[in-house]
Amino acid sequence: MDLLEFIVIVIVLLGALFLVYYFFRGAKGDISLARPVESRVDEYLDRRFQSLVEEWQLVTRPRLGTFKEQRYRRIEENEARVAELKNYELAMQETLDSLETRLDALETELAQEGSAKK
Numbered sequence: 368m369d370l371l372e373f374i375v376i377v378i379v380l381l382g383a384l385f386l387v388y389y390f391f392r393g394a395k396g397d398i399s400l401a402r403p404v405e406s407r408v409d410e411y412l413d414r415r416f417q418s419l420v421e422e423w424q425l426v427t428r429p430r431l432g433t434f435k436e437q438r439y440r441r442i443e444e445n446e447a448r449v450a451e452l453k454n455y456e457l458a459m460q461e462t463l464d465s466l467e468t469r470l471d472a473l474e475t476e477l478a479q480e481g482s483a484k485k
Contacts, residue, residue: 390407
């Protein structure tokens with residue numbers, strides 16, 4: 368083995384050591400070698416979870432549960448009112464259809480009377 372081969376091997380080993388160091392640098396949790404990228408992402412999310420929730424204005428489950436408890440009755444009342452309004456809309460649509468049918472019948476009758484007088 369000559370000097371050039373020795374230098375290449377040393378450079379490759381140093382590169383591999385640098386990559387291993389760079390991978391584990393800043394790791395405080397468990398890094399899985401079976402899934403290195405996913406475990407690093409999981410670690411990052413675990414460290415920054417609270418700041419991400421605040422930054423993105425996310426809602427946690429306990430706050431959602433509290434909101435539901437406070438607003439549930441009002442939501443049910445509003446849903447009942449919406450159901451009543453839909454029923455009213457259907458009844459008004461039926462009435463409108465009936466009136467349009469009667470108007471068409473009257474127009475037809477007037478048209479027939481008008482043509483009979485001529």
